[in-house]
Amino acid sequence: MCGGNIFLDTTRLLAEQTDNLPDEIWNYVKDCKVVQTAILLMAAQKHIRGGSSYKRNDDPKLDGFTTINNRIRHSMTSELGMCQNEEKLQQLWSKFKVMLSSSLLIDIISQAGEIIGDYTRDHPEASHADIFEQVSSILKSYGFNPNGQDIDIKNLCPYKFRMPSGELSDQYGSLVATKATTGVPDLLAAEKKGCWKETD
Incomplete structure (x- = not known):
């Protein structure tokens, strides 16, 4: 996603x-x-932020990212309300974990997508190691931390507090300090409070 600018540009044109x-x-x-969701969100983020198509049936004050996340919440609440047995609940939890990952991606791209996009456009020849380091720094500055050695979009968790922008390079730190917001993504609040419990 961070290395294929031509592909992202093509997807962006189609999204428009x-x-x-x-x-x-x-x-x-x-x-x-999740992968397709991430690519489309990244490529079409400008359209999502201000596109009128998102506001046909929703509050016009909401941007597209909020609208999509609200739809995820509504779907999860509705499906959980219709759940009648433990086996179905186990199946729903497996699905919900992936949907929560998509919701987290929406939060990430809503907050940090522009800066990540700026970095990838400015460094089209960057190595995977350099991309990993810089994008990880950007994510951490917004309170998102990739677990393990590699970035896996299905395995992201939030920091409780946003890291200081000084963790970033000077070139991008000022942008992050201007755009970043504090707090944990809303959909993860339930998990932090113990409302969601992972089952093996």
């Missing part, structure tokens, strides 16, 4: 011509296609 972009993103989310 798509009237039902929120529906397309929602189809990826509900089908648990």
